[in-house]
Amino acid sequence: MKSISCTLKNTYIGKFDYDCDVLAAINEFCHNNDINSGWFSIIGAVKTSCLGFYNQEDKKYTVKKFDEPMEIVSCSGNISIKDGKPFAHMHIVLSDESGCAFGGHVMHGTIVFAGEFIIQSYEGEKLVRGLDGQTGLPLWQNL
Numbered sequence: 001m002k003s004i005s006c007t008l009k010n011t012y013i014g015k016f017d018y019d020c021d022v023l024a025a026i027n028e029f030c031h032n033n034d035i036n037s038g039w040f041s042i043i044g045a046v047k048t049s050c051l052g053f054y055n056q057e058d059k060k061y062t063v064k065k066f067d068e069p070m071e072i073v074s075c076s077g078n079i080s081i082k083d084g085k086p087f088a089h090m091h092i093v094l095s096d097e098s099g100c101a102f103g104g105h106v107m108h109g110t111i112v113f114a115g116e117f118i119i120q121s122y123e124g125e126k127l128v129r130g131l132d133g134q135t136g137l138p139l140w141q142n143l
């Protein structure tokens with residue numbers, strides 16, 4: 001394992017606008033607040049969702065779209081730099097009306113009905129993503 005050391009800079013607690021794309025909203029918030037390194041947690045509900053599953057052999061995401069309201073049981077992720085901009089890597093667990101849960105890697109198209117977030121921003125060394133040849137994923141390159 002490899003790591004960097006950083007310290008807590010700020011904590012933001014807030015809510016999402018109705019009907020926003022959760023991934024775009026987090027990325028925009030980080031850009032507007034100069035958050036280049038951080039961690040976040042979200043709970044609430046979505047109107048639709050778009051989840052990815054990374055196929056390790058094909059090195060491509062399989063994407064599934066769900067056009068139904070669901071609860072955000074848990075959603076968390078980290079913020080680092082990709083292509084020179086803040087980039088949120090977000091995973092989510094959703095539940096349907098029957099209480100069945102499933103989840104995945106959040107893609108654009110996951111639309112908020114209501115959502116509350118906590119973001120912790122860090123200062124110190126920055127984490128920068130770049131293409132990893134072994135996995136085909138944009139992993140942290142400076143570790």
Ligand code: ZN
Pocket residue numbers: 089090091105106
């Ligand atoms: Zn992921």
